[in-house]
Amino acid sequence: MSDHESDMRSSASPVLQFASRLAKKDDAGIAVALIVFLLIGATTNQYFMTSDNLFGILQNITFLGFLAIGVGLVLMAGEIDISIGSIFGLSAVCTALALRSEYGLVEAVCIGLMVGVVCGFLNAVFALAIQVPFVVITLATLGIYRALALVLADGRPVSGIKDNELFFDTFGQGGFGQLSYITLLFIIIAVVVELVLKKTSSGFRLLAVGSNPLAAKLVGYDVNRTRMMVLTFSGFLAGASGVCSVAYLRTAGPTAGTGYELSVLAAVIIGGVSLTGGRGSILGVMMGLAVIGVIQNLIVLWGISPNWTQAVSGIVLIAAMALAWFTRGGKGTTQ
Amino acid sequence: MNRVSQTSCLKIEGISKAFNNHQVLSDISLEIEPGEIRALLGANGAGKSTLIKILSGALVPDNGEIFVSGKPVQTGSIGAARSAGIAVVNQELMLFPDRSVAENIVAANISAKPFVFLSATSRRKMARQILDRLGSTVDVDQRLEDLSLSDRQFVEIARALCAGGDLLILDEPTSALSAVECDGLFKALKVLASQGTAIVFVSHRLDEVKELTDSVTILRDGKLEGNWETSSIDIEGITHAMVGDVEPTIRRRTGAKVDTNTVLELKNIETDILNDVSLSIKEGQIVGFAGLEGSGTSALLEVMGGVIPTKAGDLFLDEIPKSFKHVAEAIADGLVFMPPERKHGGLWLDRTSKYNIAAAFVQRLAPLKLLNDRKITQTSLARIEEVQVRTTALDTELNFLSGGNQQRVLLGRCLEQNPRILLLNDFTRGVDVKAKGLIHDIVVQLASEGMTICIVSSEFGELIQICDRIICMQKGQIVAEVAPEDVDDLALLRLASSTAT
Numbered sequence: 120m121s122d123h124e125s126d127m128r129s130s131a132s133p134v135l136q137f138a139s140r141l142a143k144k145d146d147a148g149i150a151v152a153l154i155v156f157l158l159i160g161a162t163t164n165q166y167f168m169t170s171d172n173l174f175g176i177l178q179n180i181t182f183l184g185f186l187a188i189g190v191g192l193v194l195m196a197g198e199i200d201i202s203i204g205s206i207f208g209l210s211a212v213c214t215a216l217a218l219r220s221e222y223g224l225v226e227a228v229c230i231g232l233m234v235g236v237v238c239g240f241l242n243a244v245f246a247l248a249i250q251v252p253f254v255v256i257t258l259a260t261l262g263i264y265r266a267l268a269l270v271l272a273d274g275r276p277v278s279g280i281k282d283n284e285l286f287f288d289t290f291g292q293g294g295f296g297q298l299s300y301i302t303l304l305f306i307i308i309a310v311v312v313e314l315v316l317k318k319t320s321s322g323f324r325l326l327a328v329g330s331n332p333l334a335a336k337l338v339g340y341d342v343n344r345t346r347m348m349v350l351t352f353s354g355f356l357a358g359a360s361g362v363c364s365v366a367y368l369r370t371a372g373p374t375a376g377t378g379y380e381l382s383v384l385a386a387v388i389i390g391g392v393s394l395t396g397g398r399g400s401i402l403g404v405m406m407g408l409a410v411i412g413v414i415q416n417l418i419v420l421w422g423i424s425p426n427w428t429q430a431v432s433g434i435v436l437i438a439a440m441a442l443a444w445f446t447r448g449g450k451g452t453t454q
Numbered sequence: 455m456n457r458v459s460q461t462s463c464l465k466i467e468g469i470s471k472a473f474n475n476h477q478v479l480s481d482i483s484l485e486i487e488p489g490e491i492r493a494l495l496g497a498n499g500a501g502k503s504t505l506i507k508i509l510s511g512a513l514v515p516d517n518g519e520i521f522v523s524g525k526p527v528q529t530g531s532i533g534a535a536r537s538a539g540i541a542v543v544n545q546e547l548m549l550f551p552d553r554s555v556a557e558n559i560v561a562a563n564i565s566a567k568p569f570v571f572l573s574a575t576s577r578r579k580m581a582r583q584i585l586d587r588l589g590s591t592v593d594v595d596q597r598l599e600d601l602s603l604s605d606r607q608f609v610e611i612a613r614a615l616c617a618g619g620d621l622l623i624l625d626e627p628t629s630a631l632s633a634v635e636c637d638g639l640f641k642a643l644k645v646l647a648s649q650g651t652a653i654v655f656v657s658h659r660l661d662e663v664k665e666l667t668d669s670v671t672i673l674r675d676g677k678l679e680g681n682w683e684t685s686s687i688d689i690e691g692i693t694h695a696m697v698g699d700v701e702p703t704i705r706r707r708t709g710a711k712v713d714t715n716t717v718l719e720l721k722n723i724e725t726d727i728l729n730d731v732s733l734s735i736k737e738g739q740i741v742g743f744a745g746l747e748g749s750g751t752s753a754l755l756e757v758m759g760g761v762i763p764t765k766a767g768d769l770f771l772d773e774i775p776k777s778f779k780h781v782a783e784a785i786a787d788g789l790v791f792m793p794p795e796r797k798h799g800g801l802w803l804d805r806t807s808k809y810n811i812a813a814a815f816v817q818r819l820a821p822l823k824l825l826n827d828r829k830i831t832q833t834s835l836a837r838i839e840e841v842q843v844r845t846t847a848l849d850t851e852l853n854f855l856s857g858g859n860q861q862r863v864l865l866g867r868c869l870e871q872n873p874r875i876l877l878l879n880d881f882t883r884g885v886d887v888k889a890k891g892l893i894h895d896i897v898v899q900l901a902s903e904g905m906t907i908c909i910v911s912s913e914f915g916e917l918i919q920i921c922d923r924i925i926c927m928q929k930g931q932i933v934a935e936v937a938p939e940d941v942d943d944l945a946l947l948r949l950a951s952s953t954a955t
Contacts (some may be wrong), residue, residue, distance in 0.1 A: 164693075323813075338814055
């Protein structure tokens with residue numbers, strides 16, 4: 120029916136025709152939104168379009184970005200993970216503590232990554248073992264992992280880490296021109312994940328499981344294994360983000376990453392990932408993230424009180440959903 | 455509730471409806487008297503569902519009027535239809551699974567009058583009264599999800615009555631019911647009709663239509679083909695009116711293989727449902743399983759397909775013992791299970807035919823293997839040609855295909871899993887006569903090419919038409935085996951339901 124309506128509209132004018140063709144592309148809506156916000160930024164503030172500012176935005180969304188890739192995949196597989204902010208913090212604290220207690224760099228990085236993997240894996244194991252929804256388990260571990268970080272760091276930021284030129288100066292601060300190594304790493308991961316998702320058997324299965332778990336089971340996919348893998352991978356990315364944050368900040372706060380789940384989920388949903396699973400792309404998630412980054416940046420540039428920052432994700436989320444509702448012709452997401 | 459009026463209970467005049475310039479209904483008029491049971495028949499796509507949606511107020515007709523007991527009903531309003539006394543019992547039951555039977559039945563009433571206090575006792579009493587009227591013994595305090603499908607159907611009908619329906623529209627109420635449960639339902643419907651309720655009954659099962667209804671309305675391609683007294687038209691006549699001059703291509707299977715090797719052997723299989731089931735199947739046979747709901751026929755197929763685990767017993771494939779922990783393991787050994795519920799389980803309905811067949815293709819691939827889109831397109835195209843779905847449907851979302859086409863896409867997907875033994879569970883449910891014949895032909899053809907096929911069907915006639923042997927089950931046990939030449943529907947029903955065998 121909505122197809123029919125859009126066809127009717129498209130015969131009206133070539134502009135609308137183009138718009139309706141665009142609207143059928145999955146990531147078109149969010150791309151348009153991103154361009155609109157970039158235009159608003161460019162016209163309202165002369166500093167906005169400078170490369171300093173744009174790379175600044177990119178740097179700001181990098182740490183969230185790792186998490187958003189993971190959560191995006193989890194959502195596409197029809198599940199949810201809200202413990203990622205805590206995994207991020209715990210992993211950062213463990214990496215910093217390892218570095219402070221004279222472990223080598225390789226060991227410290229491995230510890231940080233392993234913490235992420237184990238946390239994500241435990242999320243999946245708990246949820247599958249006692250058969251509760253992932254939202255319940257990750258709500259529980261959101262608290263547990265955060266408390267562990269606080270206990271291990273004794274409630275204070277981990278400081279007094281001996282300098283490590285390779286980790287802090289080269290990896291943490293360096294880059295190609297204004298593109299930092301950490302952001303580059305993030306972009307590479309995003310591209311690889313997108314290719315795996317869209318072009319390989321594993322990605323197909325992930326989306327198929329998210330779209331209809333029962334059909335996936337009957338076709339012979341291992342639904343629980345898929346969920347376990349994707350939760351573990353989400354944990355791994357949260358760990359990687361934590362490790363990178365230590366390199367960037369030279370310290371680790373046990374409360375770092377608090378509230379990240381809100382921004383990350385908002386980015387993922389704005390980016391067009393279906394809440395019921397089965398649909399979405401990493402490109403969309405990245406653009407959703409960019410929209411949030413741009414708006415947070417504009418709040419600063421426009422001199423609006425930073426107290427409003429938290430509201431941004433929420434407002435944009437509702438606006439995006441309203442827009443999507445409008446383009447569907449006023450119908451719910453279920454049909 | 456039992457208003458006896460002189461005028462007809464339902465009268466519709468000149469109803470038309472078009473979607474996207476496609477005329478789905480044109481100029482439909484009919485009249486139904488109080489106490490009449492009217493069958494509404496037509497092949498898939500004839501316009502039955504659209505007509506029902508218009509009657510229920512879910513769709514606005516382009517033209518035409520609806521009268522209930524002589525009074526015009528505002529079209530396109532579910533509330534207006536309901537308060538006029540039109541009650542629709544849907545194909546997909548619309549009930550609250552975690553609530554009690556009483557709450558479900560009274561729900562429709564509660565929603566009409568806000569803030570009316572209704573004690574649990576009066577609610578139970580009200581529900582009990584209505585269920586008694588239907589002759590159902592369901593406990594009103596039971597949670598709905600604990601009920602069998604047929605009891606839920608009763609609850610749904612009771613709810614429609616509770617909402618004050620004088621005209622009950624049942625959209626394929628029997629598609630999920632076994633023969634005995636259908637009998638119970640029919641008794642209840644006849645009682646209701648004798649009390650003055652008019653009933654519109656939609657079904658693909660023509661023998662039921664003959665048994666239950668007073669009159670028949672047949673739609674074909676959106677047009678009214680005609681009205682008949684049920685007693686004045688036989689099943690061939692109905693089929694002819696439904697599908698036109700195309701003779702249904704159903705034929706009995708010939709040339710069954712007898713002296714082939716045993717391919718699959720089950721010994722003393724036990725599950726929650728199955729009780730000490732032993733069975734051996736020869737290569738290239740079509741084996742039918744006849745049983746009522748809960749008799750274990752579906753469970754047996756699921757065990758063979760690796761969908762549910764066994765508690766005890768052995769399964770031998772080519773005399774090698776097997777124990778499937780996953781569907782994938784069964785598929786790797788050539789046992790492919792085709793699920794019955796294409797709506798809720800079997801298919802990705804919001805995806806294309808190509809996607810659904812590709813899912814089977816991808817299942818064989820190793821992790822992180824690059825997908826070859828050209829190969830996937832070729833493969834899925836070949837499969838949908840094999841199951842005789844038109845090739846333009848390759849990139850069509852399944853929601854836009856008819857039930858018969860969906861079912862064939864599902865069959866195509868199962869074939870893509872290279873079955874040696876194909877396990878078909880109720881594979882023609884909700885499919886029209888023509889599509890059913892096509893599917894039967896495909897299955898018979900596959901068997902003559904050497905594939906072994908196991909079939910569970912709630913339609914025993916279908917088993918008789920295409921199987922080489924039929925195994926009857928009751929309460930998780932095999933109770934009889936018969937040759938299809940020696941039985942008819944009734945005999946099979948007796949074997950599957952009577953305790954004295």
